Amino acid sequence: MKALFLEQVGSLSLREVDTPVPGDDELLVRVEACGICGTDRHLFLGEFPARPPVTPGHEFVGIVEAIGRQVSGFAVGMRVTGDPNIACGLCPQCQRGRVNLCQNLTAIGIHRNGGFAEFLTLPQKQAFALPLELDPLHGAFCEPLACCLHGVDLAAIVPGSSVIVLGGGVIGMLVVQLARLAGATRIVLVTRNQNKRSLAETLGATGSIDPTVSDYIERITAPDGLVPGGADVVFECAGVRETVEQAPQLTTQIQLY
Numbered sequence: 161m162k163a164l165f166l167e168q169v170g171s172l173s174l175r176e177v178d179t180p181v182p183g184d185d186e187l188l189v190r191v192e193a194c195g196i197c198g199t200d201r202h203l204f205l206g207e208f209p210a211r212p213p214v215t216p217g218h219e220f221v222g223i224v225e226a227i228g229r230q231v232s233g234f235a236v237g238m239r240v241t242g243d244p245n246i247a248c249g250l251c252p253q254c255q256r257g258r259v260n261l262c263q264n265l266t267a268i269g270i271h272r273n274g275g276f277a278e279f280l281t282l283p284q285k286q287a288f289a290l291p292l293e294l295d296p297l298h299g300a301f302c303e304p305l306a307c308c309l310h311g312v313d314l315a316a317i318v319p320g321s322s323v324i325v326l327g328g329g330v331i332g333m334l335v336v337q338l339a340r341l342a343g344a345t346r347i348v349l350v351t352r353n354q355n356k357r358s359l360a361e362t363l364g365a366t367g368s369i370d371p372t373v374s375d376y377i378e379r380i381t382a383p384d385g386l387v388p389g390g391a392d393v394v395f396e397c398a399g400v401r402e403t404v405e406q407a408p409q410l411t412t413q414i415q416l417y
């Protein structure tokens with residue numbers, strides 16, 4: 161099969177390799193689609209540690225081609241996606257339920273081969289069945305969507321909430337739509353990219369603004385601004401220092417005394 165390998169930092173190559181054989185508790189998945197995440201860029205640039213040579217790609221969807229002897233609940237021909245983060249379940253963090261902090265975390269597409277290949281092996285406990293009628297390109301959004309859903313759940317948006325989203329990438333766009341579905345009535349996307357601002361407004365944002373305009377924070381929070389007084393919830397979806405620093409300034413400032 162063909163597979164893309166991160167050979168080392170800054171070096172990718174497409175190689176012809178043997179199709180992997182699933183272990184007893186694994187599925188062999190024929191990849192239909194795989195998203196490119198900001199994480200993949202970080203791995204390529206050496207900004208996140210990986211375990212090369214490794215096939216990146218953790219936002220995959222595909223069809224089960226074969227199953228290991230101990231697999232149950234999955235069958236050949238099913239469409240699946242996977243949770244790429246394999247927690248050990250045994251370390252102190254896992255035992256407290258904080259599996260994202262697992263001390264022995266192995267991630268698909270980082271420490272073991274991922275979806276930028278014709279096939280990958282997927283542990284059954286990481287697999288989720290998807291409907292066959294689902295467009296695989298949409299199925300590839302499961303992993304980023306799950307991340308956004310968790311963030312939106314933690315933010316406890318209620319009908320009528322005001323929300324500001326900093327960053328117009330995939331994560332920002334998904335958060336705009338989830339905030340709308342959660343009942344937020346004012347949703348403002350902040351991004352430099354004009355196309356992303358227009359797209360956000362067709363997806364549910366009630367407004368958008370370019371952060372490079374002068375006094376952009378004031379233009380949002382002023383009495384006649386996009387979200388007068390600031391928002392109930394601000395999502396930082398750009399992952400850069402500037403937006404982390406701006407986020408608190410965009411939230412509602414309550415004077416208690």
Ligand SMILES: [Zn+2]
Pocket residue numbers: 197198199218219303304
């Ligand atoms: Zn990702």
Ligand SMILES: [Zn+2]
Pocket residue numbers: 247248249250251252253254261262263264265
């Ligand atoms: Zn663990």
